[in-house]
Amino acid sequence: xxxxxxxxxxxxxxxxxxxxxxxxxxxxxxxxxxxxxxxxxxxxxxxxxxxxxxxxxxxxxxxxxxxxxxxxxxxxxxxxxxxxxxxxxxxxxxxxxxxxxxxxxxxxxxxxxxxxxxxxxxxxxxxxxxxxxxxxxxxxxxxxxxxxxxxxxxxxxxxxxxxxxxxxxxxxxxxxxxxxxxxxxxxxxxxxxxxxxxxxxxxxxxxxxxxxxxxxxxxxxxxxxxxxxxxxxxxxxxxxxxxxxxxxxxxxxx
Numbered sequence: 461x462x463x464x465x466x467x468x469x470x471x472x473x474x475x476x477x478x479x480x481x482x483x484x485x486x487x488x489x490x491x492x493x494x495x496x497x498x499x500x501x502x503x504x505x506x507x508x509x510x511x512x513x514x515x516x517x518x519x520x521x522x523x524x525x526x527x528x529x530x531x532x533x534x535x536x537x538x539x540x541x542x543x544x545x546x547x548x549x550x551x552x553x554x555x556x557x558x559x560x561x562x563x564x565x566x567x568x569x570x571x572x573x574x575x576x577x578x579x580x581x582x583x584x585x586x587x588x589x590x591x592x593x594x595x596x597x598x599x600x601x602x603x604x605x606x607x608x609x610x611x612x613x614x615x616x617x618x619x620x621x622x623x624x625x626x627x628x629x630x631x632x633x634x635x636x637x638x639x640x641x642x643x644x645x646x647x648x649x650x651x652x653x654x655x656x657x658x659x660x661x662x663x664x665x666x667x668x669x670x671x672x673x674x675x676x677x678x679x680x681x682x683x684x685x686x687x688x689x690x691x692x693x694x695x696x697x698x699x700x701x702x703x704x705x706x707x708x709x710x711x712x713x714x
Contacts, residue, residue, distance in 0.1 A: 495540050499670070499683065500695040509677025513540065514646040516625050518618045522634040522650045522673065529651045529668045532687050534629045536694045537649075538601035548600035550575040551593050555586040555606045558633065575603070583607050587617070594620035594628055601627040608632055614643040640674070647675035654684060667697060 496505055496512035504512040513519070519537055523530040538550055552575040580586050586606045593599050594617065609632075621628050634640065634650070654667035671682045682700040687693070 498536075498540060499685070502683065502696055502699075507672055507679045507681045508647065508675070513537070515540075516627055517621045518614060518628050518630060518643075518645045519675075520643060520645040520648045521629065521631045522640060522648060523631050529653070529687055530631050532692055532694055533649065533651050533670070534603045534631055535692055538603050538627060538629050548598060551599045551602045552577050553586050553589055553602065553604040553606075554579045555583055555604070556581050558583070558586075558605050558607045583609065587613055590628060590630075591616055591620040593624075594626040595623040597624035597626070599624070599626055601629065603629045603631070605631045608635070608641060611642045611644065614645060618644045645675055647678060648673050651685070669700070 493515045494510055494512040495515055497503060498513065521530050521533055521537075554577070556579055578589065580589065583606055586604055587609060590602055590604050593602055617628055617630070620626070630645070632640075640648070650671045650673050651668050652671075654669050666687065668685045668687050669682060670685045672678060672680055674680070684697040684700060686695050686697050
């Protein structure tokens with residue numbers, strides 16, 4: 461390799477390293493607010509450049525099936541420690557027929573954890589409600605089940621979350637070709653049944669594969685998870701070495 465090519469390669473590596481380190485100071489509360497560990501002690505600093513999950517902003521779950529795994533994951537991410545949220549509620553918005561989750565009913569939750577539930581018919585209503593609730597500053601976290609939305613809508617949701625210091629977990633249906641639309645989400649997750657021949661409707665207490673597939677400054681990673689939809693618990697069974705292949709990673713970067 462010539463000296464010039466070597467110099468260009470080193471410069472590109474330095475730029476990539478700076479981008480990977482990220483800017484934690486732009487987050488509300490700075491680095492101390494970043495959620496560094498989740499799923500039973502997984503160190504997320506190895507996978508997310510800011511050191512963990514951003515406590516404020518948009519996070520997405522790509523759902524390609526209709527069992528309860530995505531709902532339990534959304535519930536888990538929405539309730540991760542976010543400082544003092546005294547007096548603030550968790551708001552769950554369901555766009556009817558957007559995603560057939562097959563099972564997370566408010567009556568199954570402990571009375572002290574009951575979210576505010578709302579069902580709407582149109583995507584426009586669901587997204588408008590999310591935006592208004594997020595920027596109000598009166599909601600700790602929001603979960604929304606909705607049909608796919610474009611980059612402009614994602615940016616509006618992100619800005620609303622930043623204005624109200626709110627976390628938003630969006631469950632989006634994955635396209636049949638596996639590709640995803642560009643998004644401004646901090647992280648993008650995918651959860652699928654572990655068994656290759658899993659039935660369409662999964663049972664409680666089964667194994668799933670959780671994958672971090674994209675987002676801002678994200679290195680993909682996968683874990684085998686134990687999910688129990690009767691207790692809404694989610695824990696890592698083991699980390700997987702087989703990460704997404706480079707072509708799939710390029711497709712899913714947000």
